[in-house]
Amino acid sequence: MSSRKKTLLKVIILGDSGVGKTSLMQQFVNSKFSHQYKATIGADFLTKEITIDNGKQVTLQIWDTAGQERFQSLGVAFYRGADCCVLCYDVTNEKSLNNLASWKDEFLIQSNASNPADFPFIIIGNKIDVDESKKIPSLQKKLNNITNNQLGGLNYPVFETSAKDAINVEPAFEVVAKMALQQEELNDAGNDVNDDYNDAINIHLESEGSGCAC
Amino acid sequence: MEPENRESSSDSPSHDNEVEISKENTKSSPVSKVLLPEGKKRNPSYVGDPTTAVDMGNVSTMSMASNNVSPKMNVIPAQKRNIPRSIRSDQDSDVASEFQLSHSQNGDDDIVNNESSNVEENVEENDGDDADEDDEEDLHNILNDLIRHEPQALYTTASQSLAAQNVAPTSSNASTILDYNIFPYNESDSELSENSLISKYISVSKNDSNSVFHSKYKQVFVLSSAGKPIYSLNGSDGVIMGYMGLITTIVSTFEETKDHEEIKSITYDDCKIVIMNRSPLILVAITKIGYEKMQLRKAADVEADIDDQSILSRQLDTLYNYLLSMISKPMITKNFHNRMNYDLRKILTPLDFQNLDSIVMKITYGISIKEPISTEDTRNTAPDIGFGVFASELLDSALECVKLTNTTRTKLNSILLSSKKVKIPKPAEDGPSAYQTITDSIPFLKASAASDINGPTSPSATGSYGDDLLFAILLDANCKIMSAMKPKHHNLKNEDLKILLTLISNQQHLTRHTKSEEGILDLWIPICMPHFNCNGFLYAFVKTIFVKPEDLRKTSSPGIPTTIVLLSSSKNSFFHMQEVSKQIEFRINQKMPSFTSTLYQELSTTTISIFRDIHVPQIKHFIYKSRSSNQFVSSDIEEFSRGNGTTTMNILKLVYFYSTLHNTRATPIRNTDSSSSSGGSTGNGASNGNLLPAKSASESNGSSSNSTSTGRNKKLTYIKNFGRNGENIICFMLCSDKYEFYCLCDDRTITTQFLINHSLKIIKWCEKNRKRLFIDAGAVF
Numbered sequence: 001m002s003s004r005k006k007t008l009l010k011v012i013i014l015g016d017s018g019v020g021k022t023s024l025m026q027q028f029v030n031s032k033f034s035h036q037y038k039a040t041i042g043a044d045f046l047t048k049e050i051t052i053d054n055g056k057q058v059t060l061q062i063w064d065t066a067g068q069e070r071f072q073s074l075g076v077a078f079y080r081g082a083d084c085c086v087l088c089y090d091v092t093n094e095k096s097l098n099n100l101a102s103w104k105d106e107f108l109i110q111s112n113a114s115n116p117a118d119f120p121f122i123i124i125g126n127k128i129d130v131d132e133s134k135k136i137p138s139l140q141k142k143l144n145n146i147t148n149n150q151l152g153g154l155n156y157p158v159f160e161t162s163a164k165d166a167i168n169v170e171p172a173f174e175v176v177a178k179m180a181l182q183q184e185e186l187n188d189a190g191n192d193v194n195d196d197y198n199d200a201i202n203i204h205l206e207s208e209g210s211g212c213a214c
Numbered sequence: 215m216e217p218e219n220r221e222s223s224s225d226s227p228s229h230d231n232e233v234e235i236s237k238e239n240t241k242s243s244p245v246s247k248v249l250l251p252e253g254k255k256r257n258p259s260y261v262g263d264p265t266t267a268v269d270m271g272n273v274s275t276m277s278m279a280s281n282n283v284s285p286k287m288n289v290i291p292a293q294k295r296n297i298p299r300s301i302r303s304d305q306d307s308d309v310a311s312e313f314q315l316s317h318s319q320n321g322d323d324d325i326v327n328n329e330s331s332n333v334e335e336n337v338e339e340n341d342g343d344d345a346d347e348d349d350e351e352d353l354h355n356i357l358n359d360l361i362r363h364e365p366q367a368l369y370t371t372a373s374q375s376l377a378a379q380n381v382a383p384t385s386s387n388a389s390t391i392l393d394y395n396i397f398p399y400n401e402s403d404s405e406l407s408e409n410s411l412i413s414k415y416i417s418v419s420k421n422d423s424n425s426v427f428h429s430k431y432k433q434v435f436v437l438s439s440a441g442k443p444i445y446s447l448n449g450s451d452g453v454i455m456g457y458m459g460l461i462t463t464i465v466s467t468f469e470e471t472k473d474h475e476e477i478k479s480i481t482y483d484d485c486k487i488v489i490m491n492r493s494p495l496i497l498v499a500i501t502k503i504g505y506e507k508m509q510l511r512k513a514a515d516v517e518a519d520i521d522d523q524s525i526l527s528r529q530l531d532t533l534y535n536y537l538l539s540m541i542s543k544p545m546i547t548k549n550f551h552n553r554m555n556y557d558l559r560k561i562l563t564p565l566d567f568q569n570l571d572s573i574v575m576k577i578t579y580g581i582s583i584k585e586p587i588s589t590e591d592t593r594n595t596a597p598d599i600g601f602g603v604f605a606s607e608l609l610d611s612a613l614e615c616v617k618l619t620n621t622t623r624t625k626l627n628s629i630l631l632s633s634k635k636v637k638i639p640k641p642a643e644d645g646p647s648a649y650q651t652i653t654d655s656i657p658f659l660k661a662s663a664a665s666d667i668n669g670p671t672s673p674s675a676t677g678s679y680g681d682d683l684l685f686a687i688l689l690d691a692n693c694k695i696m697s698a699m700k701p702k703h704h705n706l707k708n709e710d711l712k713i714l715l716t717l718i719s720n721q722q723h724l725t726r727h728t729k730s731e732e733g734i735l736d737l738w739i740p741i742c743m744p745h746f747n748c749n750g751f752l753y754a755f756v757k758t759i760f761v762k763p764e765d766l767r768k769t770s771s772p773g774i775p776t777t778i779v780l781l782s783s784s785k786n787s788f789f790h791m792q793e794v795s796k797q798i799e800f801r802i803n804q805k806m807p808s809f810t811s812t813l814y815q816e817l818s819t820t821t822i823s824i825f826r827d828i829h830v831p832q833i834k835h836f837i838y839k840s841r842s843s844n845q846f847v848s849s850d851i852e853e854f855s856r857g858n859g860t861t862t863m864n865i866l867k868l869v870y871f872y873s874t875l876h877n878t879r880a881t882p883i884r885n886t887d888s889s890s891s892s893g894g895s896t897g898n899g900a901s902n903g904n905l906l907p908a909k910s911a912s913e914s915n916g917s918s919s920n921s922t923s924t925g926r927n928k929k930l931t932y933i934k935n936f937g938r939n940g941e942n943i944i945c946f947m948l949c950s951d952k953y954e955f956y957c958l959c960d961d962r963t964i965t966t967q968f969l970i971n972h973s974l975k976i977i978k979w980c981e982k983n984r985k986r987l988f989i990d991a992g993a994v995f
Contacts, residue, residue: 081440081554
C-alpha cells in the first residue's frame, strides 16, 4: 500500500547571511539564478521531488531560513522535526566558514533532536564560480581543520557548489536526501510501530462500568 | 495572502463598531436592543511582534503583522465590521444595494447580507402542554409584531423582487448556486454554468495548479507540528507546502510567547481561518463561505452567549475524531515520541484520505463532489449526498433515525437480542443459514488483524456467538439508524457513532459505483471510539443484507439493502460476529415471512413526506430534533427541490438556509411580565448526547406535567431570504425544551398565520409519532 507513497523529508538550510542559501534552493528547485541579492525574511519554503538511485521517490520539503540574526527568533518551529540540515558557507568569506560550528550547535539545541550525534548534516561551500583570487586563502586546509577537529568536529560530507553555474547543486541535494532517508529508516527500524498496531488494548465487556475510561 | 492591517489603519476601533451596530438595531426593532451585550465579550486585538515576518518564497509574501489576530479569538472584531459586505455590495448589481437597505439585527450581518428581517424571540410560558392553541395565537402575534416592526423589510420585498427581475431577466426562473448570495459573488461568474461554478469553487481537487487551489471556497489542512503535511482537502503537496511552513510558524510563534498563548483563529478580508492545535497535530480550516463564518449556536442553549464555538472549530473536532478513530491517540503519541519528524501519512491509507475528503465536503456542503482524477475515472465523481451528515454536524451530533412503526422497531430490537444469545452449536450441527458466501478480502482491514482471526472454534466452545458483541446497529440504505442494541453499562457517544456511520456510508458509496461482481463484502474494521475508550480499539463487523420478502424472491429485484453493524471488543471474534449476522439475517429475511414483508413495505417508504404524511404542503422542508434523545428526522429533500433545479444545488441551498437559521443569534428576550421567573432556566438537561441513553429521558417527560422543573423556554427565529428570481424563502425555527424545529417555506404561498399553524401541526405530528421516528432506548442487555 505504501509503494505509491513518497517519503517526505524536511530539510533545513542554515548559514550566514549572504552565503547563497536561497540561490542554492532556487537553483535546485527551479533551476533559476538571480544576480540580485534579496535577504530572506523569516523563511522560504519550497518542495522538490527527486528520485534517488534505487528508484525511491522522495519529496524534499526545503526550509530556507534567514541568515540574518534578527530573524533567529523563529527558532524551534523551524528546526523541529527536521530530517536533515544543510550548513552553508561562502568560499570567499572566511567568517561564514568559521561560523558553521555555531550554526550546527544552534540547530541541535533548537531542534531538540533525539540523538544529536547521529543527526545527518552536510556542508556546502557555495560560490566556487568566483575568481580564485577572491577565495579564502588556503581554504582546503582551513576546511580540513574544521571538519576534522576532534572537539565538536563537523565531520560531514562537504560539497563545493555554484548556485550561479549550477555546479554540484543537484548531487549535494541527492546526498541530503539519501542521508535523511537512511536516518529515517534507522528510526523506523528501531521504532517499528506497525507491529504494535495489532496489540491494541481490548475492551472487556464484563468489566462493569469501566468502559468509559476516558 | 496579503497583509491586511485594517486594525491599525482603521481609526474606529472595535468598540465604535459595536455602537454602530446598536444604532442599526434600535432603528429596526425595539426588540433587538437586548441583543447588544454580546459585544462586550470581544477580546482586545493582538499586536504581534513585527519581526515575525515570513517570506513565502514563490508562493507569495506575507508579513505576519498579527494585528488582526485575536489570540483567544472566538469573537473577532474584524468580522463584525461590515467591510466585506460593503465591498461585495459595491461589486454587486442594484439588487445588492437594495440588500444593504434591509437590515438584520444580529452581529453576523455581514454574512447573511441579503437577509432582511431576522428576528428572534424567546418566550417563556408557564402554562401546561394543553395550551397549544393558545401557543398558536401567541406565537402568531409575536411573529406579526416582529414583522410589523420591519416596515423596511416589507418594502424591500416588493422592490427587490422587481429589481431582481430587472437585473436578471434571463435567469428569472433558473435558480443557480448564486441565488441568495450563498457563496461569495464574483461578477465574472455570472456566465458560468452551475456545473462549472461547482467544479471551480467547490469540488475537491488535488490539482497541481495554484489558481485552481486558490479559487476554492474551503481549505482544510492537517499537518504535524514540524510542518509536514498530512492531509489537505485541495491542492498537491507542491501547492500546499509553503502554507505548512507558514502555519507552523504562526502557531509556534504564539506558543513561544511567555504566556504560551494559543492562536485559535484569524479573520481578515473575506477569509476566516481556524486553527486547532492538538500537538503533535495541527488542524486548520479556512473558509470564504459566509454561513461558515458565523459562530456556532446551540438552539438548545437559552443563554446563547455561553456558546461561542465557531463552526469551523467543530468541524476540525470532527476530523480530529476521525483520525483518533482510525489510529487512536496512543498510536499518534507513540509515533511522534522522540521523533518530531515522523510522517503520519505512513500509517494512513488512501481510503482514509477519501474519507476525510468526504467528511469535510459533507459537513461543509452537505454533498461530496470530486474532480475526476483522470477522464476514465468516473467512479469517485458521482456526487455523494450527505445532507444527513451535515445536519448531524449542525445539530450537535444528533443522529438520524429511520421512520418505522413501533412494532417493527421493537421486533428488530428483539431480533438483535435473540441473535446475540444464539449458542455455539455442537460441532456436528450446521448453522441455521449459510446461503451468503463470504468473501475474505476485507478492504478496510489495516493492520494484519486477519491473520489473528482464528476459526470459529477458537475461544470458548460453550458460550454464545455474541459473547463479545458490545453494540449492534441496524442501518437502512442511507445509513440512518433502524434499531440498536447496547449493554446495560456502556454507552456509545454520538460523536463516535457519527464517525463509524460516515465510514460505512462512504464505503457503500464507493462500492455502489464500482459495480463489483464479487457482491457485498463483510468488513472488519478496527476502530477506536475516542469518547468510549480512547486507548483501545473496537472491531466493527459490517455486512449489508437485502430485505426481500418471499413473493419477491423469484423476481430480479435485489430487495432493500440493510446494513448490520456489530461492534465487538475482541479482535478474534470475526467469525463469531459473522455468525451473529447470519442469525440476524435469517430472522429478518426467513423466519417470519409476514414480518419480512412488513419490513420491506416500511423500508420502501421511509422518507417523511410533508405532503403525504402531514398534509401541510406549504412547508417545503423541515428538520425536527428530539432533544431528549438527541435524534432528528428531516423531510424528503425531493419535495423541496421538485421541479426547481438539481439536487446538488438544492442541497447547497438547504445547507445555507439551515446553517443561517440555526446559527443566527438567539439571545433570550423575556417578556417583561415573566422575566422574573426566567433566571434558573439554564440547566435543561440537553446534555444527553448518547445514542441509547442509559435511562430513556424521553420516557419521563413524554407527557405534560413536569414543565415546572425545567421551565418551558420557547424561542423562535424568522429569516426571510430574497432570491434573485423573486422566490423568497422563509426560514423559521421554533424550539423548546423538548424539540428543535426548523422549516423552510416559500413566502408566496404562505402567510404568517399558516406558518405558525403548519409548523405546530408538524411538531404535533412528530410528537405523536415519536415512537415511529426515534429510538428511545433500543435493546439493552
